[in-house]
Amino acid sequence: MPEFPEVHRQVVWLRERVTGWVIEDHGHFGGHFPEMKTDPERKAKLDAFFRGATLSSVTQRGKHIVMALSTGTVTSHLMHAGRWTMSDEPYVSNYRHHLSPPDKKASSFWLVARGRRLEFNEPERRGKVHAFPGITSALCEELKALGPDVLITEESDPAYRQVWTVDSLRRSLSGSRKAVKEILLDQGHQAGIGNMYACEALYRAKIAPNRAANAVTPTEAAVLHGAVVDLMAAVIASDLDYTDVMKVYRKESDPAGRAVQVIKIGGRDTYWVPEEQR
Known part of the structure; x- marks a missing residue:
């Protein structure tokens, strides 16, 4: 999508x-x-x-x-x-x-x-x-029902330029026992993240996608927030050149050669590296 x-x-x-x-x-x-x-x-x-x-x-x-x-x-x-x-x-x-x-x-x-x-x-x-x-x-x-957009750009709708902050992500995670990936995909918490970027951001943040959201520490939440924002900005800047950005999504192994496993979370294929993500 x-x-x-x-x-x-x-x-x-x-x-x-x-x-x-x-x-x-x-x-x-x-x-x-x-x-x-x-x-x-x-x-x-x-x-x-x-x-x-x-x-x-x-x-x-x-x-x-x-x-x-x-x-x-x-x-x-x-x-x-x-x-x-x-x-x-x-x-x-x-x-x-x-x-x-x-x-x-x-x-x-x-x-x-x-x-x-x-x-x-x-x-x-x-x-x-x-x-x-x-x-x-x-x-x-x-449009009103959506959470803040994960990035604010020149193309963002003027009526919805509320910045998605680390504190906003922390509140979303701390209030739920759902898998952390499910919170990332919930457009009511933040708007714009889908399956591909959720998998990649969690890999970068070294967080297991099936970990309970309220078990993510404040420090980890800050790292995850940065991973999402950096990923989005990098792909936009590259004009959708995914070559150097996608590390695990639809891959068999990550850049270090570790096996990528696929599990279902919320009905979606979820790509992750158990050796790296806890």
């Missing part, structure tokens, strides 16, 4: 291409706009929302992409393989699901302006585009 760095790159790409668009047309099929599913005036409201609206900015909130329109707010989550792409300029990156141009048949929502077509492409049909007429991102409940 695209995590904070992968979503960040997508936001940068979008900002360069669609900021300032005056939307001329739109269309979709599938399960988008579930918040309006039972509204009998849904089509008319979506037409009024999109047609003629100015797309003033694209920002990031955790793993969510936020588009500010003159008529309200659009949010989207990429799920596992989703991406925004142009019909005449496919979005590709080093992220494993985005290495090749997208299958055009997987585009299920689109906006048209300036002779170009922006498409939401999600082959698994799990990702959704949401429309919130008349409100700003600050009032979107799905």
Whole structure:
């Protein structure tokens, strides 16, 4: 699943291409706009929302992409393989699901302006585009429910620039007996960490992913916080070059030759090195 760095790159790409668009047309099929599913005036409201609206900015909130329109707010989550792409300029990156141009048949929502077509492409049909007429991102409940973003960047949504601190992580860990990895994946505690970066950060911090969260010491929490932030920043700076960053995720051994084991935590494959992580 695209995590904070992968979503960040997508936001940068979008900002360069669609900021300032005056939307001329739109269309979709599938399960988008579930918040309006039972509204009998849904089509008319979506037409009024999109047609003629100015797309003033694209920002990031955790793993969510936020588009500010003159008529309200659009949010989207990429799920596992989703991406925004142009019909005449496919979005590709080093992220494993985005290495090749997208299958055009997987585009299920689109906006048209300036002779170009922006498409939401999600082959698994799990990702959704949401429309919130008349409100700003600050009032979107799905965004308000998230914890602080793990990084604050130029692309961060202005309404959500609360810094994720060491103390915030310590409070989250100390109040739970769940596995520490589960706390890292809980977007209500902090937004932007997914399976890949949780595994790598715990490896760097030398903390076993299945250790009880409240057994992590304050010093270890500070090391873990630094590992998360450093990982995210390094991947963003490298333009998603994972070569020197990923040490255990989907690996058979770590750089020291120690065996990487795979266990299930919260239903997710978890890569770790028992010899190194306690």
